[in-house]
Amino acid sequence: MKTSWKTMLAGALAAMLLTGCGSNAAKSGGAAGSASSGAAGSETGAAKAVTLKMFVAIPRFKQQFDQYVEQFKAKMKAEKNIDLTVQMEMPTADTAPQILKTRLASNDAPDIFSLHAINEIPSFYKAGYLADLSGQPFTDKLLDSVKSSVSIDGKIVAVPLEKLSWGYLYNKAIFAEHGLTPPATLSEMKTLTETLQAKGVTPFLLSYSESWIPQLVLPLAAGALINTENPDFIDRMNRDEGSFQELKAMFDIFDLINANGTDRALEVGGDDGAAAFAQGKAAMWLQGPWYADTILKSDPDFNFGVAALPVNDNPDATMINLSTSTSLAVSPDSKNKEIAIEFINYVLDDNDSNAFYESLKFNPLATVHTFDSFSWVNDATEYVKQGKSYQDPVIPQAVKDEVGKGLQSYYAGQMTQDDVLNALDRAWKNYNKVNQ
Missing domain, CATH: 3.40.190.10 (Periplasmic binding protein-like II)
Incomplete structure (x- = not known):
C-alpha cells in the first residue's frame, strides 16, 4: 500500500471529527466506557440486537474463540437481554497487519482487534486507535509483570492473551x-x-x-x-x-x-x-x-x-x-463500545477465563488463572531462574x-x-x- 501511515492517520482523524458529538461520547475510554443499562436496553422488554466486529489474527484458535464467544453471547442475553451477533474475522499473521491498518485508516475499524503488545501498542496509541481501558475490572486481575506490557502513558489499552x-x-x-x-x-x-x-x-x-x-x-x-x-x-x-x-x-x-x-x-x-x-x-x-x-x-x-x-x-x-504478544484492544470509534468492553472484561472472567486460557495452551497471566503451568513453560522458566532471559526487543x-x-x-x-x-x-x- 503506497499511502503513508501518516496520510492514512490524517484521513482517519478527519473522519472521526465529522462523526459529531455522539462519537465523542464513545471515545471517552476508562471508567466512562463501562456498560450501562441504557446501552443494554430493557431487560424486560424486547431484546436489543447488537453486532460486534472482531478481528483476531490467530485463526488456528478459531474453535476456542467460537466457543468463548458463544458463552459471552449467552451471558449478554441472560444478564442484559441483548441478542448479540459477533462477526469474527481471523486472517493469518502474514496478512493481518496490512488489513488492520487499512481498516483503521479508512474509518472501518473493528470494534475489537488483536495487536502485538510490544511491537504495535506504541504506534497504534500514538495514532489514536486504542481506547483507554484503565479502571476496567480486568485490569486489577493482571499480574504486575504483564500489566506493564499493555500500558502506555499510565493507561492500560489492551487485555493480553499470550504471555510468552x-x-x-x-x-x-x-x-x-x-x-x-x-x-x-x-x-x-x-x-x-x-x-x-x-x-x-x-x-x-x-x-x-x-x-x-x-x-x-x-x-x-x-x-x-x-x-x-x-x-x-x-x-x-x-x-x-x-x-x-x-x-x-x-x-x-x-x-x-x-x-x-x-x-x-x-x-x-x-x-x-x-x-x-x-x-x-x-x-x-x-x-x-x-x-x-x-x-x-x-x-x-x-x-x-x-x-x-x-x-x-x-x-x-x-x-x-x-514477551507479551497477542492482545485485544477496543476501537475508540466503536458504535457498540460498551458491549465491546464487556467482552474485554469477559476475557478475564472470574469463572470462565481459566478454562479459556488453558484450552489455548497459553501461560497464566492473571490472578484468576489457577491452572498448572505446562511442561514447556517450566523448561523456559529454568533459564529465567538462571538470569538467562530478556524482554522482547521493541522492533x-x-x-x-x-x-x-x-x-x-x-x-x-x-x-x-x-x-x-x-x-x-x-x-x-x-x-x-x-x-x-
Missing part, C-alpha cells in the same frame, strides 16, 4: 534417545546437528511459506546480542544512527538451521510444520510454544520442550525471550514484516545477507519518518 517464554522447540524423545541436551553455544549446536545427521535424524524442521516464521530468528538474535554486546542498538536505530550490519551474526545460526533442515521449506506453513514436528520429522523447530495446541492435536502424547537458541559462542547470550512491526520477506528471499537465493540487512535499515528509517 520462548526460544525454539525440541523433540524430547529424540533428544533422550540419543543422549542429547540443548546446546549452550553455536559450536555446540553445530556438533549436535552433526550427531543427529550421523544417526539419520533431520536436525531442523523448516516451514517458511509464512514470512512471520523465518523472521523469528530476528528477535531471538537481536535480543541475545543487544543484551550482551550492543545495549543501545534500539535507541540508536530510532535515531537513524545504527545499522543491522551490527547484528549480522544472526545469519550464523540461520545458515546452520537451513543447512540442516527439511526440504521444501517455502511450501510448508505453520500448521503443516506443527503436524510434521509432532510426527518426529525433525528434532528441532524454529517456532514458539504458541503452536502447542496445534502440535498436540496431531499427537496428544507428544513431548516437546522449549530451549534458548544459541547465536554465537558466548553461552551468556543463549537466552529465553520473554517496529514494519521491520519484522520486512525481515520475514527478506529471509524468505535469502533462503531462496534471491537476496544476499547485505541485501536483507540494507532492506531492514531502510524499513526502520521509513518507520522513523512517520512515527517521530
Whole structure:
C-alpha cells in the first residue's frame, strides 16, 4: 500500500471529527466506557440486537474463540437481554497487519482487534486507535509483570492473551534417545546437528511459506546480542544512527538451521510444520510454544520442550525471550463500545477465563488463572531462574514484516545477507519518518 501511515492517520482523524458529538461520547475510554443499562436496553422488554466486529489474527484458535464467544453471547442475553451477533474475522499473521491498518485508516475499524503488545501498542496509541481501558475490572486481575506490557502513558489499552517464554522447540524423545541436551553455544549446536545427521535424524524442521516464521530468528538474535554486546542498538536505530550490519551474526545460526533442515521449506506453513514436528520429522523447530495446541492435536502424547537458541559462542547470550504478544484492544470509534468492553472484561472472567486460557495452551497471566503451568513453560522458566532471559526487543512491526520477506528471499537465493540487512535499515528509517 503506497499511502503513508501518516496520510492514512490524517484521513482517519478527519473522519472521526465529522462523526459529531455522539462519537465523542464513545471515545471517552476508562471508567466512562463501562456498560450501562441504557446501552443494554430493557431487560424486560424486547431484546436489543447488537453486532460486534472482531478481528483476531490467530485463526488456528478459531474453535476456542467460537466457543468463548458463544458463552459471552449467552451471558449478554441472560444478564442484559441483548441478542448479540459477533462477526469474527481471523486472517493469518502474514496478512493481518496490512488489513488492520487499512481498516483503521479508512474509518472501518473493528470494534475489537488483536495487536502485538510490544511491537504495535506504541504506534497504534500514538495514532489514536486504542481506547483507554484503565479502571476496567480486568485490569486489577493482571499480574504486575504483564500489566506493564499493555500500558502506555499510565493507561492500560489492551487485555493480553499470550504471555510468552520462548526460544525454539525440541523433540524430547529424540533428544533422550540419543543422549542429547540443548546446546549452550553455536559450536555446540553445530556438533549436535552433526550427531543427529550421523544417526539419520533431520536436525531442523523448516516451514517458511509464512514470512512471520523465518523472521523469528530476528528477535531471538537481536535480543541475545543487544543484551550482551550492543545495549543501545534500539535507541540508536530510532535515531537513524545504527545499522543491522551490527547484528549480522544472526545469519550464523540461520545458515546452520537451513543447512540442516527439511526440504521444501517455502511450501510448508505453520500448521503443516506443527503436524510434521509432532510426527518426529525433525528434532528441532524454529517456532514458539504458541503452536502447542496445534502440535498436540496431531499427537496428544507428544513431548516437546522449549530451549534458548544459541547465536554465537558466548553461552551468556543463549537466552529465553520473554514477551507479551497477542492482545485485544477496543476501537475508540466503536458504535457498540460498551458491549465491546464487556467482552474485554469477559476475557478475564472470574469463572470462565481459566478454562479459556488453558484450552489455548497459553501461560497464566492473571490472578484468576489457577491452572498448572505446562511442561514447556517450566523448561523456559529454568533459564529465567538462571538470569538467562530478556524482554522482547521493541522492533517496529514494519521491520519484522520486512525481515520475514527478506529471509524468505535469502533462503531462496534471491537476496544476499547485505541485501536483507540494507532492506531492514531502510524499513526502520521509513518507520522513523512517520512515527517521530
